[in-house]
Amino acid sequence: MNLVVTILYSLAVLSFLFSIYFFLGYRSQKKEWNQTVKKIFPEEERKSIISRWGERFDERESSQALKNKLHNANLKLLPSEYLGILIVGYMALFVLMFSIFSMPIMVSVLLPLVLITLVNYLLFYFRKNSYEHRFNDQLSEVCRILGNAARSGLTINQGIDLVAREVSAPAGEEFKRISNELKMGVTLENALRTVQKRNKSRDFNLFIATLLIQKKTGGNLALTLETMANTFEDRKVLNQIIKTMTSEQKYISLIVPILPILLLLVMNNVIDGFIDPLWSGFGLVILVLFLAAIVLSFILIRKITDIKV
Known part of the structure; x- marks a missing residue:
């Protein structure tokens, strides 16, 4: 009987030691994983009280619509920062109307409000596709890099990683996200579809379809990407001529x-x-x-x- 108790006690102690060992290993792996995620997706540190208020405002669901508008307008501002700019602009217009142009107090209060609302509407109206335009302007360069990578014997994933390092924003940032997702085990199609939700332009849809079809069916990917690059460059030149005229x-x-x-x-x-x-x-x-x-x-x-x- 004493022998059985001793064996059970020893097994219990051994199980306890193993559980502590695996728990410490899990904590170590979790810490390394959190550090890796922070390196891939760094967070900005805010210290002041106003910044913390702004951070709380940015995290609210009601500010997501404004965040999406700023992203599509290619404005690198947080919703709280943009709202702060509007408030400062309203105050500056009020002082300008009332003190410098000697407008009545009611006009000085209402007219800047109308102007700020109008400017806000026109800004997003004329820049609603600014992000897509800048992204599409870089597609020819992206196709060139991917085509050269294919000629060098690199895979599509390696080519995307090269694009993430070589191309500037905004395309570089998007392909950096794609590269990070691919490294974390996400499939190429899902990674591209995620970016497609933010950029639904005709050119990018053609680019995605070409990559996915070439990956499934094979073929001369380098030649196809070179043809696409020439097409995108010709369209870019034509748009620039129209813009100049x-x-x-x-x-x-x-x-x-x-x-x-x-x-x-x-x-x-x-x-x-x-x-x-x-x-x-x-x-x-x-x-x-x-x-x-x-x-x-x-x-x-x-x-x-x-x-x-």
């Missing part, structure tokens, strides 16, 4: 609405009560027609110069 009209579309408003504010600063008739019944009609004409001219000029290839 329409640049004057685009600047005119900005000058036309800004110049009369600026002249009106300057005249109100020179002559006291210059804009007071605008707040009367007939003056409000003229003001509405004036603003409508400015907005219409801006939209028409932009529509005429918006040539898609």
Whole structure:
């Protein structure tokens, strides 16, 4: 009986020691894994109280829509930073209207709010595809690098890793994410589909389809990528020519609405009560027609110069 108790006690102690050993090994592996993840996905450290408030705001679900808009507009700002810029801009416009241009207090409060709202809308309207445009401009370079890697005998995964090191942002950052996901065991198709959710352009869809089809069916990947690179470069040159030819009209579309408003504010600063008739019944009609004409001219000029290839 004593022998059985001794054996059971020894087994219990041995099991306890083994459990401690495996637990310490698990903690060590978990620590190494966390360090690896932090190296791949580094986090910015914030120290001030305002920064911590901003971080809490950025983590809210309600700020995700603004975060996506900033990403698509290719603005490297956090939602809290962008909101702070809008608040500072509103305060600066209020001081400008009330102190410098001698506008009434109600106008100085409401007009900057209208201007900030308008600027916010126009910013995201005209830059809604800025991220895609910059990404697509780099696709020719990406195809060249992948094609050269294929000629050198490298795999697609190795070529993507090379693109992540050689190409600048934004394409470089996206391919760096793809490279990290591939190293963590994610399939090539799933990694590419993840990026496709953020960039749904026609050129990138063609690029993804080419890579996936070539990987499944085989063929001369280097020649296919070289042909794609030439096509993307020709389209890029054509877009640049169109942009150069329409640049004057685009600047005119900005000058036309800004110049009369600026002249009106300057005249109100020179002559006291210059804009007071605008707040009367007939003056409000003229003001509405004036603003409508400015907005219409801006939209028409932009529509005429918006040539898609």
